[in-house]
Amino acid sequence: MSLFSWLRPSRPGLDEHQQARLQQLPAAPAVLGETTLRDQRWVVLDLETSGLNLNRDQVLSIGAVVIEDGAVDFSQQFERTLQRAQTKLSPSVLIHGLGPSAIAAGCDPAEALLDFMAFVGDSPLLAFHAPFDQHMLGRALKDSLGYRLAHPFLDVADLAPLLCPQAHIREAGLDDWIAHFNLQVGERHHASADALATAELMLILFSRARQQGLDSPAALQQRLNQWKRRKQAPSF
């Protein structure tokens, strides 16, 4: 226990059952493995939040799909709207479409997050602009469960230009990539639909990665790190 723990607002009490579930969550893998891309189970995540402020805004809904055995498995999908007591109606409602009534009808955040982490298991996570999702999810887990998120994340927004250098779209958003590959998306800015679109993009990217001789999560991670270093290094 930190010395300053008393300064924080008290952590919402988890009941016994929830405590038990928290204990049973599998440990997160430290690094990405050497299995083939096809053998690795991945969870593709998208969050809708009350805004873009990393410290103030809250996770409102979680959508996730699983890539297993090299395919999006429709029988494994995650979709939850979180109940938030004091959300102000902000302009972001116009993007995610989660009105006060939907938020009020959502489920207990602790339950939802426990369900989600059980769904994730020990799989690495993929998201478009992953640092944002990683941070928001990490904060929500800490606040609601006192859980420290340690799962590896890969950022699809980095993987896409890395693996498709010929696409020539700089600083591209998910919409740009969706348009580039002519993907059919059900309903943008719905956490699940966005997660599926991201997953479809990932299937294409895995295929491109294999063509480029990158056939393990570790190899992918390594190449990504090199690429990011090169991008940040001053060019002469």
Add this chain to the structure above:
Amino acid sequence: MRHDNDKKTAVMVMSKADAFTQAGKTAVLQNIHGTLQFLQRFPPFNQMENAHLAFLVEQCQLRFYGPGESILKPSAGPVEHFYIVKQGRVVGERPDSAETTFEITTGECFPLAALLGERATRTEHKAAEDTFCLQLNKPAFIKLFALSGPFRDFSLRGVSSLLDQVNQQVQQKAVENLGTQYSLNTRLGELAMRHPVTCSPLTPLREAVTLMHEQQVGSIVVVDEHKTPLGIFTLRDLRHVVADGISDFTQAIERHMTQAPFFLSPDHSAFDAAIAMTERHIAHVCLVKDRRLCGVVSERDLFSLQRVDLVHLARTIRNAPRVENLVAIRGEIGQLVERMLAHGASSTQITQIITLLNDHTVCRVIELTLAEKGDPGVPFSWLCFGSEGRREQTLHTDQDNGILFDARDAAHAAEIRGLLLPLAQQINQSLALCGFTLCKGNIMAGNPELCLSRAEWARRFAAFIREATPENLLKSSIYFDLRVVWGDEQGCEQLRQGLLEQVADNRLFQRMMAENALRQRPPVGRFRDFVLTRKGADKATLDLKVQGLTPFVDGARLLALANGIAANNTLERLQQLVDKEVIERLDGAAYEEAYHFIQQTRMQQHQLQTRENQPYSNRVDPDSLNHLDRRILRESLRQAQRLQSSLALRYQL
């Protein structure tokens, strides 16, 4: 939801009200719902219950395949999954060639036959571009198969079920104009519901007629102790008996019956019976299975149900007292065709019937002309060429005819020609009155060049083959489909045999014909859609006859002539080419189906034009067809393309 520009666009497209109303829905998972909606745009998914469709989607995996990536191959063993193309394009390649045999695009599924047959696919399925497929595992496929009727029907019939759906649509459309629905494809066994009335050959006439009277039937079949039919006695025969003044009604019926009555098996179709009755001028057909009588179908059985008075029409034509009567009757043929489409007749059945009725008309015109002008006393045969020769006429038809006669020498031939020409010209004119448009190219019996003796015809044909000029090639594509409509058929058969021998021996001529057959390219591009021609301000269209049917007709003619096949009809030629192993069975079936479909589309178009009082045209705008028709038309034209590439390969063009 993280890029500012994302945000702005979203704010612009979505009004506040929309955003709030959309917020509440959580019942069905968004992605399941989205995929469900996607599938509901395509058959058979659009006919399936929502619960079954949801089951399908929940069990699916979504896979991606890059260009050239193999999805299924023959060497991979029995197929374990059912696939639906969500996006992209899948092509099929036979193991022995890199030639594309089919193309599967968004909303279509595969490989039904292999999956149901629990075997490997025969063709390798490859992605032609970035492709996403929904993949359903076999246990889930089987469960769905058990659960959903529409899915089961679709799977069992595969692509042919698509064709069936088209047929159903055709029928429905026509039925809207007519009322009842009744299929000419009905098994005769189902039509002949009553037990046939029979008697033994020694039954006295009076007893037999009493039996007919009691049972209220128009015929009695005379059978032996094994129930094998020996003869039939009908009301018409009774009329003869009475007219002949026979008063001894104790005579055995065998003395007055029609011997060896015509019969079909119960598995033949109503159409077969209708054709037989029309050809033979009979009103009753016995149904025989294993040599035992099992039913009788009468004209009334057929036509009281469907009111397609084919036999009546044929009989009226054959007995028309004057050309003017024929002109009047001809109008009824159009109505008949409409009714037949309504009753589910196929394009082959309809062309066959039109040809039959046209033949009757031609014969009657010749008979009437001979009666009017006097018989020249020289035997001759009336020939027809082109589509009439192939028995592939539609309502929209030209005259292509000629005369064949026997002569000792050139002088004798000229003398006979002098006798026959005025007659032939009169016949041409009368036929024109009956709706057979005069031939612009003057390919008509009244033309001295087409009223020839057998030796003259043989010389003419030999010249076509020897000097393969473009003009001669064009002529051979018309004349070499010759057939006798009226008169003795022997001379024509001898001509044909000579023709077949010369073509088989002349590889160069075959090659030129092949080149000719490649001139009309089916209007499908390499990438999935149609390549259309635009004439001035007209809409972009394609010509169903020239660009769709001609490749099949030309290809089949060439291969038939080169392989000694005497048949004229394109489908018969294809059939015999398969039997002779000149073309593969699978290919033959695909060509046949494709030809069929294009012809069917063309006829529907003609019917529509008639109804709307527009001039006949073979041009169609693919956009005016529904989704299903477009897809099948595209596939059909692709088959024409395949036939052409096989010719190019065969003749190294």
